[in-house]
Amino acid sequence: MGQDQSGLSSIEQELAELIVRTLKLKIHPMSIEPEAPLFGEGLGLDSIDALELSLAISQTYGYQLKSSDPEIKAIFSSLRALAKAIEKNRTK
C-alpha cells in the first residue's frame, strides 16, 4: 500500500477535508475523486452548497470567488480544478 493511496496532493487533501467539514458530508475526505464533478451528479451537492463552500474558501484562504470570473464553471468542476484555483489565488 503506497503512502499516497488517494492520489491527492496536499492542497487537494486539505480542500477535501474543508468540503466534508463545511457541508457536513458523511463520507471520508479521501474518497472524493479528484477529477469527478463536485456538484450535480457527483456528490449530489447543489448550488447553495457551492455557495457555502465558497464562503469557507474565502475565510480559509482569503480567495473570494466571483460570478464575473469567466472560469467560474471550470473552477467548480472538480476538486482538482478548485484546488488549483485556490493555490493560484490564495492570499493566506
Add this chain to the structure above:
Amino acid sequence: MMGAALTLGRPAARALLYPICVYFLFASWTAHRAIARFRERAIGCPAGWADLLRHYYAFAATILDRVYFLRCRFDLFDIRFHGLEALEHGLAKGCGCILLGAHLGSFEVVRAVGLLGRQLDVMVVMDEHNAPLMRDLTETLNPTVAATVIQAGGVEAMLQVKECLERGGIVGMMGDRATSREQTMECPFFGHKARFPTGALRLASLLGVPVVLFFGLYRGGNRYDVYFESFSDGVHAPHDLQEAVLQRDIQRYAGRLEEACRLAPDNWFNFYEFWDDEAH
C-alpha cells in the same frame, strides 16, 4: 403576440386572449386537471368550464402584462401596494433581502416598486431552462431588465445572488416550484402533502439576510394588488436546529401561500401535478 401587444395597445391585445384561452380549454388536459384539483383542495369548489376559462384568462393576461411591465408602462395599471413597511423593514438591516414569491399572479409586477421613487437594485432568479421564450421576450423588450435575471442553478447563480445582496439589493426567488437537482422538503399544503424547494430559505440562513414574502395578485381589468409581508429576520439558526427550523419555515411559507391563494384562486399558475399523491 408581442408585436400586437405593443402596436394595438392593451385593450385590443386582451381581446385576442379569448380565442387563445378557448384553445387551451380544449387542448390542455394536464393543465385542466391541475386547475380542477387545485380549486377542489383550495376553495372546495369543482371547476366548471367558466372557472377554467377565467383561470386561463388570468394566466394569459399576466403574461401579456409582462410586455407592458418590461416596457415600464406602469401608467396603464392600477397597482396597489400593501405592507410596504415589511420591505422597508427587510432592507433596513442594510444587507439586502430576499423576496420570496410563488407562481401565483405576477412576479414581474415587482418591478413597479421603482414607482415609489426609490432606486432599488432588484434581481430575480428564474429557471429559464423551462422558459426560453420568456428569456428572449425579456431580452428584446428590455435588455436592462434581462441583465437582472439570474439563471437558476449553478455556482455562478448563487454567487450573483450573494453579490447582489452584498450591494444591499433585493433578490426575488420562487418558493413553490422545485427544479430538478434542488433540495426539497415535504409539508402539507391545503391538507395534502406537497414538496417545496428549500433553496431560498437555506440561502437566507446561510447569508443571514431577511426574507420578505411577495405576492403580486392580478385582480382582473388593469388592477394588481401587491403584498409584502415580513417572514424572517435573517438570524442564523444553531447547527443542530437547522433542519427543524427549515421544516417549520417551509410550513409557515406554505400557510401564507394558502392564504394568498384564497384571495385569488384563479392566480394559481402551477399547471402540473403539484401534490405528491397525484404523481402516481
